[in-house]
Amino acid sequence: MSVINHQFKLATRPVGAVKRSDFNYIQEAVRDPAEGEVVVKILYISLDPAMRGWMNENKNSYMPPVGIDEVMRAIAVGRVVASKNPNFAVGDHVNGLLGVQEYAYSNGQGLSKVDPRLAPLPVFLGTLGMPGLTAYFGLLEIGQPKAGETVVVSGAAGAVGAVVGQIAKIKGCRVVGIAGGADKCRYLVEELGFDVAIDYKSEDVTAALHKHCPKGIDVYFDNVGGDILDAVLTKLARDARIVICGAISQYNNTTPVKGPANYLALIVARASMKGVMVGDYYPRAMEALSAMGGWLASGKLKTREDVVEGLETFPDTFQKLFTGENNGKLVLKVAEA
Amino acid sequence: MSVINHQFKLATRPVGAVKRSDFNYIQEAVRDPAEGEVVVKILYISLDPAMRGWMNENKNSYMPPVGIDEVMRAIAVGRVVASKNPNFAVGDHVNGLLGVQEYAYSNGQGLSKVDPRLAPLPVFLGTLGMPGLTAYFGLLEIGQPKAGETVVVSGAAGAVGAVVGQIAKIKGCRVVGIAGGADKCRYLVEELGFDVAIDYKSEDVTAALHKHCPKGIDVYFDNVGGDILDAVLTKLARDARIVICGAISQYNNTTPVKGPANYLALIVARASMKGVMVGDYYPRAMEALSAMGGWLASGKLKTREDVVEGLETFPDTFQKLFTGENNGKLVLKVAEA
Numbered sequence: 053m054s055v056i057n058h059q060f061k062l063a064t065r066p067v068g069a070v071k072r073s074d075f076n077y078i079q080e081a082v083r084d085p086a087e088g089e090v091v092v093k094i095l096y097i098s099l100d101p102a103m104r105g106w107m108n109e110n111k112n113s114y115m116p117p118v119g120i121d122e123v124m125r126a127i128a129v130g131r132v133v134a135s136k137n138p139n140f141a142v143g144d145h146v147n148g149l150l151g152v153q154e155y156a157y158s159n160g161q162g163l164s165k166v167d168p169r170l171a172p173l174p175v176f177l178g179t180l181g182m183p184g185l186t187a188y189f190g191l192l193e194i195g196q197p198k199a200g201e202t203v204v205v206s207g208a209a210g211a212v213g214a215v216v217g218q219i220a221k222i223k224g225c226r227v228v229g230i231a232g233g234a235d236k237c238r239y240l241v242e243e244l245g246f247d248v249a250i251d252y253k254s255e256d257v258t259a260a261l262h263k264h265c266p267k268g269i270d271v272y273f274d275n276v277g278g279d280i281l282d283a284v285l286t287k288l289a290r291d292a293r294i295v296i297c298g299a300i301s302q303y304n305n306t307t308p309v310k311g312p313a314n315y316l317a318l319i320v321a322r323a324s325m326k327g328v329m330v331g332d333y334y335p336r337a338m339e340a341l342s343a344m345g346g347w348l349a350s351g352k353l354k355t356r357e358d359v360v361e362g363l364e365t366f367p368d369t370f371q372k373l374f375t376g377e378n379n380g381k382l383v384l385k386v387a388e389a
Numbered sequence: 390m391s392v393i394n395h396q397f398k399l400a401t402r403p404v405g406a407v408k409r410s411d412f413n414y415i416q417e418a419v420r421d422p423a424e425g426e427v428v429v430k431i432l433y434i435s436l437d438p439a440m441r442g443w444m445n446e447n448k449n450s451y452m453p454p455v456g457i458d459e460v461m462r463a464i465a466v467g468r469v470v471a472s473k474n475p476n477f478a479v480g481d482h483v484n485g486l487l488g489v490q491e492y493a494y495s496n497g498q499g500l501s502k503v504d505p506r507l508a509p510l511p512v513f514l515g516t517l518g519m520p521g522l523t524a525y526f527g528l529l530e531i532g533q534p535k536a537g538e539t540v541v542v543s544g545a546a547g548a549v550g551a552v553v554g555q556i557a558k559i560k561g562c563r564v565v566g567i568a569g570g571a572d573k574c575r576y577l578v579e580e581l582g583f584d585v586a587i588d589y590k591s592e593d594v595t596a597a598l599h600k601h602c603p604k605g606i607d608v609y610f611d612n613v614g615g616d617i618l619d620a621v622l623t624k625l626a627r628d629a630r631i632v633i634c635g636a637i638s639q640y641n642n643t644t645p646v647k648g649p650a651n652y653l654a655l656i657v658a659r660a661s662m663k664g665v666m667v668g669d670y671y672p673r674a675m676e677a678l679s680a681m682g683g684w685l686a687s688g689k690l691k692t693r694e695d696v697v698e699g700l701e702t703f704p705d706t707f708q709k710l711f712t713g714e715n716n717g718k719l720v721l722k723v724a725e726a
Contacts, residue, residue, distance in 0.1 A: 296656055315633070315662070316636055322665075322666055326655060327656030
């Protein structure tokens with residue numbers, strides 16, 4: 053093969069928002085697979101808030117940080133173009149931690165096949181991928197919503213939040229989404245069937261929660277942290293469950309994370325706050341994917357991907373997650389097929 | 390009756406630490422009980438950190454605030470000196486929310502009899518009272534410690550913390566207490582059998598926790614909040630349980646509560662943080678009291694009360710809870726018998 057692989061390698065640990073100069077954009081020739089390896093041509097790369105954390109020097113995280121001069125870590129889907137691994141044939145579509153690049157080598161570990169006849173490939177990075185599994189297990193296993201309860205989700209128009217809210221509706225809950233901007237809020241109510249959407253950019257979130265959750269908040273699925281988490285804590289129902297999934301409002305901080313000042317509300321409400329780590333549920337992925345596949349097929353679950361073309365746009369496109377410019381699951385399109 | 394009742398009534402909502410001028414010290418004649426009432430002569434008054442919260446104008450709490458010009462709310466034990474209630478006879482010893490005063494009227498609601506032959510009366514305000522029940526149910530029901538696990542408790546020499554640590558030892562756990570000062574730390578290890586005590590006034594708590602909890606912290610029982618909670622969050626074991634009981638470091642704040650900046654560790658550790666409200670467990674009080682009574686009798690559970698004489702010292706004595714000057718359960722002695 054004499055094909056060129058373009059790659060984004062981490063040049064330095066970003067301070068605050070990611071800049072193009074935090075990466076080196078490299079090109080190198082694609083080599084043949086070694087024994088046991090496959091070469092994957094990457095088609096779509098998932099851009100996830102968690103990637104921001106992987107860029108930091110943090111010894112206490114669930115994964116080692118991306119090393120300086122290493123290809124930036126990312127989930128992607130692609131097509132096997134060369135294989136010396138008996139489990140994967142040329143032409144197979146696969147999903148895994150393939151990195152921000154055009155071609156990836158893999159020994160097959162952590163690589164799973166996806167069937168492009170079931171859904172467009174970007175959906176396997178969103179609703180039928182890591183964000184969807186996070187939503188499914190985080191909400192159902194940790195949030196434990198019961199029909200008639202009030203479920204609030206932040207980052208509600210994002211890849212995880214939109215699935216959380218829709219599953220909560222399927223389970224018979226009253227669902228309040230918090231998102232930024234009138235367009236996203238309209239989308240949540242008119243397209244996804246949320247009961248209420250609160251626009252944190254133009255509304256007083258605390259006042260809106262008190263208005264729209266008169267019986268209190270039974271389940272809160274938190275993707276954002278910061279002031280919105282504190283607002284929710286003022287309106288917990290008795291025995292509320294808070295699912296801590298992420299804190300995108302805090303990931304670009306150059307100062308310490310803002311902890312929830314109102315956390316003592318956990319005492320008054322007898323409430324719990326628990327973290328969710330999607331990897332724990334990968335052994336049960338089929339259970340979630342079959343349920344969500346069914347809901348997708350029947351139209352009960354809708355999915356939206358924001359596909360941006362061009363590997364070379366990576367640092368700027370990634371930043372859309374933090375400004376909230378993306379509409380739906382943010383995906384980088386690298387190649388047609 | 391022509392007896393005088395001295396009372397502390399809330400004069401104004403304290404800002405920061407409680408001052409004597411936040412109260413009016415009143416005297417009035419004790420009247421006869423109305424139909425259905427008893428008159429209780431108060432012998433010992435419990436001084437608890439929660440009382441600081443009751444002085445604030447907080448609509449979201451589990452109890453209404455003490456009103457301006459109302460007798461300051463407090464748990465106390467006393468002796469019935471007059472009764473027009475068939476459930477209580479003159480001479481009965483009783484425990485309830487009787488207030489910071491010498492005599493209280495009660496219709497019997499929330500009043501329970503105690504047997505002074507079982508333990509000295511101040512013990513019914515500590516280990517065999519609300520603090521002991523908080524420790525018992527908070528640790529066992531929410532913390533769910535298993536033999537061999539590492540349990541950390543803050544405010545460890547206090548009325549709740551000392552019981553938490555001792556029950557954790559009885560359950561076969563490794564127990565690390567955090568307290569202020571060498572004397573308290575020595576008491577925890579030498580008298581109460583804690584494995585380790587960390588003196589937060591002279592040690593780096595984070596470093597000490599990392600040293601003394603090499604396998605991580607499985608259960609943390611938090612009475613203090615603030616920086617110590619943040620330190621614990623850096624060393625959680627997988628699936629750790631944090632019991633939020635209180636945050637004495639924050640109760641006198643004139644600025645907002647310091648939320649736990651490291652709360653995203655809940656994700657990495659798949660940990661939970663849950664509040665405990667002792668009142669929920671009052672229907673099961675007998676279960677706890679019989680267990681703790683047995684441990685007291687057999688010497689497995691030790692109890693220490695810091696008894697200060699004189700109702701009139703109330704505002705200054707109360708402040709000892711926040712400076713950490715008390716040694717054991719802080720109790721105000723009002724009368725001999």
